[in-house]
Amino acid sequence: MGTLLRLIAMRLGLGLITLLIVSILIFFAVELLPGDLAEAVLGQGATDETVAAMREQLGLDRPAPIRYFEWLGGAVTGDFGQSLVTGERVSSAISQRFANTLFLASYAAIIAVPLAIVLGVIVALLRNTVFDRVANVLTLTSISSPEFFLGYILILFLSVRWQVFPSNASLSGGMNLDDLLYRTFLPALTLVLVVTAHMMRMTRAAIINLLASPYIEMARLKGVPPWKRIVHHALPNAWAPIINVVALNLAYLVTGVVLVEVVFVYPGIGQLLVDAVAKRDFPIVQACCLIFAATFILLNLAADVGSILTNPRLRHPK
Incomplete structure (x- = not known):
């Protein structure tokens, strides 16, 4: 029974590590997309001031690793942030x-x-x-x-x-x-x-x-x-x-x-x-x-x- 539990725990640990790696790939794949997210949300007619305000609102003015850990912490608790289109909780x-x-x-x-x-x-x-x-x-x-x-x-x-x-x-x-x-x-x-x-x-x-x-x-x-x-x-x-x-x-x-x-x-x-x-x-x-x-x-x-x-x-x- 102990061997079985160890095997299951090992599989569970590998699954969590895999999920952590996948979360990193998902977050930074979005970060690497061309264009500015704030400009994409506001449209081509946005001014520099509104773009800067939107970047601050979305947290884009902070380093990506910090935003990743904040996003991961929220995801663990079921909080994925807000929709950029509707403003509804994700x-x-x-x-x-x-x-x-x-x-x-x-x-x-x-x-x-x-x-x-x-x-x-x-x-x-x-x-x-x-x-x-x-x-x-x-x-x-x-x-x-x-x-x-x-x-x-x-x-x-x-x-x-x-x-x-x-x-x-x-x-x-x-x-x-x-x-x-x-x-x-x-x-x-x-x-x-x-x-x-x-x-x-x-x-x-x-x-x-x-x-x-x-x-x-x-x-x-x-x-x-x-x-x-x-x-x-x-x-x-x-x-x-x-x-x-x-x-x-x-x-x-x-x-x-x-x-x-x-x-x-x-x-x-x-x-x-x-x-x-x-x-x-x-x-x-x-x-x-x-x-x-x-x-x-x-x-x-x-x-x-x-x-x-x-x-x-x-x-x-x-």
């Missing part, structure tokens, strides 16, 4: 948008994860058959297609031609769960098509790799049915790589939804990030990037911990 502007993104990611994950694992087991069971070849072609096509392309294809057929689902996933107050699931089905389906293919192929590969093991061969010689060999013998030992790929795809569902939210005009944090970049609202850009990085690192940490818990060789390294 945390207030992001909170509802991030909740919407988490809802969309959870919606897609609830469909994609069990579907991918079940399909992976079936394809492994029927490997080298016509079903396996067709599944491989379809999954490769899905993985190779950009998210926005899949989104537009779904809009063309399910919204424009057949008019089954709305092409615009905008939300409004007072919507019940059924309306919410209905209006967000197309963006969720787009994410499902992308991540299911990857998870299914990794599940298939992990199980087929284990089917060549001696204990699986012994079960086959004893007359154990193929489905039982996979479900009861191969699948439990394949959980470590499956958990890894599932966690990484869950991270993608949260951090990679920018294009999908833009295509379907979904009010999530990805759409907010695009709008903030267009308006040069850098406090929101920095906050969104840091939240994306923290989410990705956290889910990678969850993948590492899941692998450790499901693999005795990682829990008891020699």
Whole structure:
């Protein structure tokens, strides 16, 4: 138990160091952008006096390292400053948008994860058959297609031609769960098509790799049915790589939804990030990037911990 806690603590420490490095890159990448932020906010008609006053208001007259540590201290407490466009607190502007993104990611994950694992087991069971070849072609096509392309294809057929689902996933107050699931089905389906293919192929590969093991061969010689060999013998030992790929795809569902939210005009944090970049609202850009990085690192940490818990060789390294 002590070894396990040490491994988890080590992974957590590495995650915090990675997040610190990412925060430095995010802050100073904005600092290195061409042009003066105060002039960008005020416009070309600003005078030298107003620019100087705006630089003082934004704290740009102080050294960048000092401003970085002040920004990092505020970010740790959830205070990312104020929006340059609306004057609203960044945390207030992001909170509802991030909740919407988490809802969309959870919606897609609830469909994609069990579907991918079940399909992976079936394809492994029927490997080298016509079903396996067709599944491989379809999954490769899905993985190779950009998210926005899949989104537009779904809009063309399910919204424009057949008019089954709305092409615009905008939300409004007072919507019940059924309306919410209905209006967000197309963006969720787009994410499902992308991540299911990857998870299914990794599940298939992990199980087929284990089917060549001696204990699986012994079960086959004893007359154990193929489905039982996979479900009861191969699948439990394949959980470590499956958990890894599932966690990484869950991270993608949260951090990679920018294009999908833009295509379907979904009010999530990805759409907010695009709008903030267009308006040069850098406090929101920095906050969104840091939240994306923290989410990705956290889910990678969850993948590492899941692998450790499901693999005795990682829990008891020699």
